[in-house]
Amino acid sequence: MSDLVERLRGRGWRMTSQRRVVAEVLNGDHVHLTADEVHARAARLLPEISRATVYNTLGELVSLGEVIEVATDGRAKRYDPNAHRPHQHLVCSACGTVRDVHPAGDPLADLPPEERFGFTVSAVEVTYRGLCPSCA
Amino acid sequence: MSDLVERLRGRGWRMTSQRRVVAEVLNGDHVHLTADEVHARAARLLPEISRATVYNTLGELVSLGEVIEVATDGRAKRYDPNAHRPHQHLVCSACGTVRDVHPAGDPLADLPPEERFGFTVSAVEVTYRGLCPSCA
DNA sequence: ATCCTACGTTAGACAGAGTTCAGGTCAAGA
DNA sequence: TCTTGACCTGAACTCTGTCTAACGTAGGAT
Ligand SMILES: [Mn+2]
Ligand SMILES: [Mn+2]
Ligand SMILES: [Zn+2]
Ligand SMILES: [Zn+2]
Numbered sequence: 632m633s634d635l636v637e638r639l640r641g642r643g644w645r646m647t648s649q650r651r652v653v654a655e656v657l658n659g660d661h662v663h664l665t666a667d668e669v670h671a672r673a674a675r676l677l678p679e680i681s682r683a684t685v686y687n688t689l690g691e692l693v694s695l696g697e698v699i700e701v702a703t704d705g706r707a708k709r710y711d712p713n714a715h716r717p718h719q720h721l722v723c724s725a726c727g728t729v730r731d732v733h734p735a736g737d738p739l740a741d742l743p744p745e746e747r748f749g750f751t752v753s754a755v756e757v758t759y760r761g762l763c764p765s766c767a
Numbered sequence: 768m769s770d771l772v773e774r775l776r777g778r779g780w781r782m783t784s785q786r787r788v789v790a791e792v793l794n795g796d797h798v799h800l801t802a803d804e805v806h807a808r809a810a811r812l813l814p815e816i817s818r819a820t821v822y823n824t825l826g827e828l829v830s831l832g833e834v835i836e837v838a839t840d841g842r843a844k845r846y847d848p849n850a851h852r853p854h855q856h857l858v859c860s861a862c863g864t865v866r867d868v869h870p871a872g873d874p875l876a877d878l879p880p881e882e883r884f885g886f887t888v889s890a891v892e893v894t895y896r897g898l899c900p901s902c903a
Numbered sequence: 904a905t906c907c908t909a910c911g912t913t914a915g916a917c918a919g920a921g922t923t924c925a926g927g928t929c930a931a932g933a
Numbered sequence: 934t935c936t937t938g939a940c941c942t943g944a945a946c947t948c949t950g951t952c953t954a955a956c957g958t959a960g961g962a963t
Binding site: 780785816820 | 912914
């Protein structure tokens with residue numbers, strides 16, 4: 632996540648304390664924070680950061696391809712810095728916890744041509760649902 | 768969808784004009800309407816129907832297992848009367864059109880035990896994304 | 904057929920998530 | 934250091950969905 636600063640600068644983006652702090656928060660494995668969680672953690676490092684800036688920066692990171700947006704349910708979207716390797720998600724139906732998973736097989740290949748209705752299919756998302764150990 | 772009226776009655780539910788109209792709107796194949804779309808169409812048949820009743824009735828139909836809630840993106844949930852046969856969805860990234868698809872294989876079997884992190888996995892959703900013929 | 908009443912409906916207030924905007928701030932090149 | 938346009942802020946606003954109190958009515962009881 633630290634060379635993100637370089638990538639952003641390479642695209643002519645100003646490196647502000649706000650953007651640095653958001654990038655800092657989105658660091659680690661199995662990180663799937665909501666925008667408000669990102670804002671709360673960023674505000675511990677930079678108290679005056681605004682909600683709007685967090686939303687703007689997250690949206691920019693998504694456009695850059697550095698962060699993936701995960702729409703789990705009727706709840707808030709989660710922002711996932713693990714954009715390196717493609718993966719799918721396992722979501723707890725009770726508490727909303729999200730884990731990265733790597734299923735076998737290629738779901739795209741499982742969709743036969745006659746089931747594509749003339750669409751140009753380019754991506755597939757798989758969401759597994761169940762109860763996590765704490766909630767079971 | 769017409770014997771839905773009977774199933775509801777069998778559960779001791781009152782059959783009101785509002786519920787009949789919502790059931791009427793949710794009729795056909797590849798129907799994936801948002802709650803507000805259901806409300807708009809229901810209101811053409813029964814102008815005084817309220818938004819709250821549409822939400823209530825849709826929630827009841829989901830609890831009954833007669834309708835499936837589909838969260839396509841960060842937008843409004845869609846309500847799908849095709850609850851008979853399990854299926855997945857193909858969504859146009861441009862216009863949002865949703866089609867029912869039936870991929871081969873069992874995605875649940877593709878998630879090995881060591882990728883389940885102790886979860887009790889009970890369901891899986893697959894969403895294919897791409898451009899529909901009109902948008903391509 | 905009429906009455907009763909618990910269940911259903913309504914309008915509007917409310918809440919959470921996210922967007923927009925006018926005005927103030929500041930990163931970084933000259 | 935100066936300049937400037939990109940960036941940030943707070944507040945208002947939209948969108949989706951829930952809740953509530955008062956009103957209406959489906960359908961069994963009489
Ligand atoms: Mn992830
Ligand atoms: Mn469907
Ligand atoms: Zn859980
Ligand atoms: Zn389309």
